[in-house]
Amino acid sequence: MELKVFDNYGGLSVAAAEMIMDCIKDKPDALLCFATGDTPKLTYQELAAGIKREGTDISKCFFIGLDEWLGIPPHNNGSCHYFLHHYLFSPMGISPRQVHLFDAMTTNEEDECKRMNSIISKRGGIDLMVVGIGMNGHIGFNEPGTAIDAAVHVTPLDEMTKNVGKKYFTEEVTINKGITVGLKQVMQAKTLLMIANGKKKAPVIKKAIEGEISTDFPAALIRKHHNGILMVDSEAASELKTYFND
Numbered sequence: 377m378e379l380k381v382f383d384n385y386g387g388l389s390v391a392a393a394e395m396i397m398d399c400i401k402d403k404p405d406a407l408l409c410f411a412t413g414d415t416p417k418l419t420y421q422e423l424a425a426g427i428k429r430e431g432t433d434i435s436k437c438f439f440i441g442l443d444e445w446l447g448i449p450p451h452n453n454g455s456c457h458y459f460l461h462h463y464l465f466s467p468m469g470i471s472p473r474q475v476h477l478f479d480a481m482t483t484n485e486e487d488e489c490k491r492m493n494s495i496i497s498k499r500g501g502i503d504l505m506v507v508g509i510g511m512n513g514h515i516g517f518n519e520p521g522t523a524i525d526a527a528v529h530v531t532p533l534d535e536m537t538k539n540v541g542k543k544y545f546t547e548e549v550t551i552n553k554g555i556t557v558g559l560k561q562v563m564q565a566k567t568l569l570m571i572a573n574g575k576k577k578a579p580v581i582k583k584a585i586e587g588e589i590s591t592d593f594p595a596a597l598i599r600k601h602h603n604g605i606l607m608v609d610s611e612a613a614s615e616l617k618t619y620f621n622d
C-alpha cells in the first residue's frame with residue numbers, strides 16, 4: 377500500500393482526480409467503481425473539470441456505483457444514485473448506457489446482486505475503485521465483520537452507519553439495509569484508491585494504518601491490497617505515528 381499525505385483537501389482531490397484520469401487514459405474502456413459521500417465531492421468536481429479541459433475520451437468507460445441505501449428512491453437527494461448523477465455523470469456528460477447503479481427499490485435483492493456481479497465479472501473485474509471510509513471503517517457497505525470473500529451483497533446497516541448516514545438526507549428517512557460491491561471485488565480491483573480528509577477521520581486513518589489488519593475494520597485491508605493507494609490530507613493523517621510521502 378502506498379500512503380500519500382497532502383497539505384489540504386484541495387491537493388488531495390486534485391491528485392485523486394488525476395489518478396482517475398490517468399487510469400482512463402491507460403485503459404479507455406476501463407470499468408470504474410465510484411463511492412459517494414462528502415469525501416469524494418471535490419475529487420469528482422476536479423475530475424469533471426479535468427476531463428473537459430483535456431478533452432479526455434470517456435465514451436468507452438463503464439461506470440458502476442459502489443453501494444446504495446435500499447428503499448431510498450433515486451430522486452431522493454440523499455441516495456447514492458442522485459449523488460453520482462449530480463456530481464459525476466451529468467457534469468461529465470456520461471450516457472446512461474455507460475452506467476449501472478443499484479436499484480434501491482428492487483423487489484428481488486438476489487437478482488440485483490447477480491446483475492452487478494455479472495457486470496463486474498464480464499468486464500474482467502474493476503479497473504479502478506474510488507472509495508471513502510466510514511467512521512466504523514466500512515468500505516462501501518462492507519460493514520465490520522463482512523467476509524473477505526463476499527461478492528455483491530445486501531447487508532443490515534451498522535448503528536454507526538445509520539447514525540452518520542442521516543447527514544446525507546434533508547428529510548427523515550429509515551435506512552436499515554444497504555447493497556454493496558463486496559470485499560472480494562474490492563480486494564481484486566486492479567487499483568484501489570481510498571481517500572479521507574478532515575480531523576474527524578484521523579482516528580479512523582490511525583486504525584486503518586496502525587491497527588490490526590482484520591475484516592473487523594475493513595479499511596485496514598487496504599494494507600493487503602496488491603495496488604492500494606491511500607490519499608489523505610494532513611488533518612486525517614494527524615494521529616499517525618509516522619508517515620511516508622513521496
Ligand code: GLP
Pocket residue numbers: 411412413414415416442443507508509510511515516517537541
Ligand atoms: C457512506 C457511503 C460510503 C462512503 C462512506 C464515507 O456510508 N456509503 O460509500 O465511502 O460512508 O462517507 P463520507 O465521505 O461522507 O465520510
